[in-house]
Amino acid sequence: MSGVRGVPFASWRVAVRIARRDAWRNKGRSLMVLAMIALPIMGVSAADITIRSSQLTQQQKITRDMGAADARLRSSGMGRQPVFQSPDDDQVAPVHEDSDAAAIQDDTDSVDPRTAIPAGARWITDARAYAQIHTRSGLLETEIREFKADDPLAEGVVDLDRGRFPAAPDEMIATQAFLKSSGLHVGSRVTAYGFGRGYRIVGAYDLPSSLSTEQLTALPGSFIAAYDTARRAAGADVASMDAPDYLVELPGDFTWSQVEHANTLGVTVSSRAVLLHPPADAQVPLFSVHGGREQSAQDGAQRAIAVAAAATIAGLAMLEICLLAGPAFAVGARRSRRQLGLVGANGGDRRHIRAIVLSGGLVIGAVAAVVGTALGIGLTALLRGPLEGYVGTRFGGLALRPAELLGIGGLAVLTGLLAAIVPAITASRQSVLASLTGRRGVRHANRVLPVVGLGAICLGGGVAVFGSMRTDNNLVVAGGSAVAELGMVALTPTLVGMSGRLGRWLPLGPRLALRDAVRNRGRTAPAVAAVLAAVAGTVAVATYAASSDRQDRDGYQARAPRGVFVVSSGTNQGRDLPAVRAAVEKELPVSGRADVSRLAVGSRICDLFSSQKDCGSITVLMPKANQCPMDGPDGPEALSVGQRRALSTDWRCARNGGQLVIDSEGGLLVGGPAVLHALGVRDGAAERALLRGETVLFDRADLDGGRLKLEIDADMSAAVPRNADGSSTGGPTGTVKSLPAHLSGTQQPYGVVAVIPQRTAEAAGMRTVPLGSLFTTSRMPNDSERQALSSDMAKLGTNADSYLERGYEPQGRLVLLALTIFAGLVTVGAAGIATGLAQTDAEPDLRTLAAIGAAPRVRRTLSGFQCGVVAAMGVVLGTAAGVLPAVGLRRAERRHEWTFYHQMIDQGWGDVRDVPHVPIVFPWTTMVLLVVAVPAGATLLAALVTRSRTELARRAEG
Structure with a gap:
């Protein structure tokens, strides 16, 4: 190393080469660290690709609504009176508010949107009605659509899965949801109740933005008018709804001024040009008269919350990777201490030692970035179908954002370097003699860290309690809870040491595992802290979700007992x-x-x-x-x-x-x-x-x-x-x-x-x-x-x-499910990694056990309990730490609800019957599964995958 002392980049090239060869030589340890970094990167990259793929562009939204047309025109439903509308046609209000009800009552005829179609335009109709359709089991209330789905103007509105589009008046296509509910298939013949005309299903399709819709589509004029005539003849209600919509194609754009002109006729317009280039708020009368921009502010707040959540998840992922990978690099440095000692004996100084260990983090981080990103792309592509079915809408495509994926990959490299910093500093401080002889020296417990951790717990808990009782700001509660959780992480080594006193009441296997964990806190405490962080987040989200679910359940007004x-x-x-x-x-x-x-x-x-x-x-x-x-x-x-x-x-x-x-x-x-x-x-x-x-x-x-x-x-x-x-x-x-x-x-x-x-x-x-x-x-x-x-x-x-009465039907909570699975994987993974490190670090002790006559199953039992001890410690501490933020956030929400309630009562607008109800419910089932099932599963899994016999080794390993 003396030959490259004055050339920094050359010394780093040598360090990277040494780190690469060391990683290749120790494939098991390298793969373990690689998996630790690559798995979270795979999850983050898959989440990024999934979210970006599910976020449709404005052009994609327009295509799904109006195909290739320039505008969709529809009746406002308020008679012939003029109306105001927002540029996206989501908000409509009458120009004369006081004449709204009278206009609707006096003018029951729907406005014909064709009165607002500019001259020279080409258009197609989109009409809808409801009818009872005969199925294999009986009758099913189904939406009937008259729409020429194969017209060039309609391209993109429906997604034909199999079969063909209707070509004759007696043909229909059906959504996949209808075919599933009705028990019919492509080729079946369908009829409506009270209507003798039959139709053949010639194709199956999906509505890209509503996969669960049960719908049949026929050619224009082939069903609704005849069905209405038959219903009127039978003295029954007619099926048709309002006037049909019109998809319009113009030589030019449908401008905002043309939209305003259509509004004066009682017609609302969704224009491609207006949606892509909306007018200024000052040019929209609805915003100035009716204050239609309130929803935009809410959307902005939701986006801010989403950004904050993404940053929090990324931060927790980095923390957990560092906590898990750090001990692995430390064990790797100890296993390579003879090699590092030889570097020092040949003229290398502390900078070179640090560079070699840091290069290990750089090499593995770079490989993990590539592997994790590639696995994330593959995972998203593999699960795309089930994810689309769960959310009920098709993705716009597999959206890959190179800048974001490079940032996620850079996160892996940065995490690898951060995880190797402490082991690099520790290895550089060892003397050459200690490195060559294998002596570890005397290790003293850190007496400052427990004090800092206890202080952080008290400070963070106090801030969270204050935020929940005295303020309406959830960030105060979240910040205090985060500080308290970091304090718990800092206190983990002390708690691990204190748990050693329980060993006297345990059998041989658990007692050896617990004493080994206490004796090697440098690798045990980070693994426990990683499990703590994952479980705390899951318990916090589960508690908040269970409380919100109870609030929704209590607020649900059933009309009868469930099943009546x-x-x-x-x-x-x-x-x-x-x-x-x-x-x-x-x-x-x-x-x-x-x-x-x-x-x-x-x-x-x-x-x-x-x-x-x-x-x-x-x-x-x-x-x-x-x-x-x-x-x-x-x-x-x-x-x-x-x-x-x-x-x-x-x-x-x-x-x-x-x-x-x-x-x-x-x-x-x-x-x-x-x-x-x-x-x-x-x-x-x-x-x-x-x-x-x-x-x-x-x-x-x-x-x-x-x-x-x-x-x-x-x-x-x-x-x-x-x-x-x-x-x-x-x-x-x-x-x-x-x-x-x-x-x-x-x-x-x-x-x-x-x-x-x-x-x-x-x-x-x-x-x-x-x-x-x-x-x-x-x-x-x-x-x-x-x-x-x-x-x-x-x-x-x-x-x-x-x-x-079906009763309250809770919504599927994908976030809670994902976090629970994530916590379980991190818990088992952290415990397994800690077990692998323990086996690597304590291999001489295991050989000693074998040499003195210990049965082969002792090695398997010890490995299982080593894994179980880490999992149990982390789960118990994480469960306790996760309750605080959830309770604090719910109490802050309760205070906010009561403040708003009193404001409405004081102003005379509120109803005293609408008393806020913000319960706090603990998810005992989730907690029991985490506390009992996860450690037990980790113990059993580690015991099953551990070999009972040791391999022969040389007498001295350096």
């Missing part, structure tokens, strides 16, 4: 209900049925919610003492701020019945105990009350001296008593019926106010009419059963409505 099927008929006095009930019991897995009726008053029995004057009405009379002051004639504006805030805890204002299970006037149902069972009410006292003839009441605000009072107005045209100023007196206007009532402990189940026994209604002189039934099921009905029921009900020609 509801049928109702408010017309024809329920004459078709017996046949409908028989069809439901035939096709669905029914386990119980509760029939309900409704009260009918007036000179004649009318349909439900009929507005004819001789139909009458029923109103529940609430005692004035139980009425919420916010519902007074003057509204909340008549109350002071203090009074409005006080009402937030007033039971009279906390009433919220939710959606009504079945349409009935006043939320009143007539039935027996079976109705309570179907509503999920388990109240024996209420059932006995119904059998005694008492009305079961679910809202104590309606209870008046142990009775329920109903106002029966037999003539809706009767004059309402009014005060001198013209306001209503608030007193009864009709006959008051008083029914004995029993108050149930259940608060308005699914919007039902009361259940009245049949004989009680008859005794009070009130008529009842069959309304519907509530069916409980033994399991959730599947698609085939529901289609069969639709077919049976269509054959009956009934107008009965039906509804199946």
